Amino acid sequence: MIDEAAVPGGNVSQSTVPHPLVDEAGEGFVVSRSDAPLVGFGAGRAGLLVEAARAGVRVILLTPASSRLTFAMLGFLELVGGVWVVEGSDGGLRLGLSGQRIAALAAALAVPVDAEVEVDALRSSPAAQNVLTVSMTVSHKPTVDTQLGRTTELIAEELASSRPSGWGVHEPAGLHWNTQNVTRFARQRMPRDSRLVVAAENPAALSGLLTVQRSAKGVTETTKALVGVGDEQQTWAAIEDRLPRLLGSLAERQFPLFGTVFLGRGESDLTTAARLPQPPFPVAMLLGPQAVRDLGIDTDAATERFGATVVGRRRIPSLIVPFTSDRTVGWHRFRDFAGAFGSERFARALGFGSALSDAQGANRAS
Structure with a gap:
């Protein structure tokens, strides 16, 4: 389990790490x-x-x-x-x-x-497919009823037409998937972070990582997943039909903070090869109730100006913001939306400045 506070790269001369895999x-x-x-x-x-x-x-x-x-x-x-x-x-x-x-x-x-x-x-891979990179962060109250891993299940079911099959602290993720056991494991480790590997019934459809951290208000759960969506027809069916359903379900069943979905090219088995693909581009963002409030978003205006969709609970709505299927237009819309609130304010309100920086870096690379 990697949850060390040490920051690698300090002043260490001729480093010595007593491990058999050090060459x-x-x-x-x-x-x-x-x-x-x-x-x-x-x-x-x-x-x-x-x-x-x-x-x-x-x-x-x-x-x-x-x-x-x-x-x-x-x-x-x-x-x-x-x-x-x-x-x-x-x-x-x-x-x-x-x-x-x-x-x-x-x-x-x-x-x-x-x-x-x-x-x-x-050089491109002849076996490449379209791949969605999904990152979703939700907040939980620190209660006995809290169940972790449901976001992972929703992503697998809605986008990958599969289910999680295993989890663990390393690969192979050999522990049978069960949200109760995942929750119990993370609860016993608190206040330390838990970072887990998630495997799916169809390994070519989904590969995931789950991070659970203590927060000021309870527990923060971040799910990152690669989802294989095949050829162009399958890809747009997933984005236009299943993706809005997934984001809407998350807003109704969880308390989302922030989520992004990017589209790119990847290997058929969701591994990473030493090739330089085109950077992924944004296709959608989910803003939870806290982000909507902190940014002072007028949901009606956002719907009209950015084509956003209001989802979740009526009193504390969330917002789905689409960025279209075109790479260049998608990045323009992403910048326009972030710029409407000021990029720094946007990053602060979401609490995910690194995610925004990664996105902007990928945009510059494209």
Whole structure:
């Protein structure tokens, strides 16, 4: 379980992390190599990331260019400030996600924005499909009736036509899915965070991560999921029909804070390959009652100006804001909506400044 408060990357010379998956070390980092075609977030790598976080160093995961990472492996590696580096057949090194060339492993910790991109990273995957990246944060009261994991179930049922089948603190997520057991596990760990891996009955349809944290008013639950939506016809059926139903259900059954849905291209098995795809673009946002109130949104005006839909409870409404199916238009509408309230105020009201920054960064990259 990765919930360490240590911030990786401190002043550590020739780092020492006593773990069998450490292959070499440098100033402020350790290197872990894998030749596996698919690198997952197994117990060993989970332990390595915990030990590295405790030691205040960063992990460089070094693989061949042909390797792929699971959603969980990539998510937890990024959580602790780790970096994925791939090695070409000629021995050249590049970042797995951006394709930027680096001269040495140590350079992976601080790569210039304008670093040259390796041509091989631009090659598309013949097995790619459209993938929705869904992130939903809801708030719960700290009561005995609180049940965690229902958001995950709704995303799986509504968008992926599947159900969660397993959960765990690492892969494989071998514990039978049960919201009562997930809730009990997180409750016993409080006030520490709980970060879990979620598997679905159809692994190609959904891969998820669940984070549970204590908040000033109770418990915050964040669900992040990749959902495979196949070809173009299947994609727009999901976005135009099932997505509004999902967001409406969340607003009625939960107390949502903030949610985003992005569309991009991904692997058929929802893993991540060392290729440089087009950045995803926003297709919808869910603003919970607190965000609607803090931003002072006039729901009638938002409906007329942005095509928003009012959902949830009448006295404390939530708002679904669509950003269309076109990449360029979607980003324009996203900026227009955020700009209507001032970007900084928008981020503060939502309490998710990093999410907004990620979105704006992806927009600049596109």
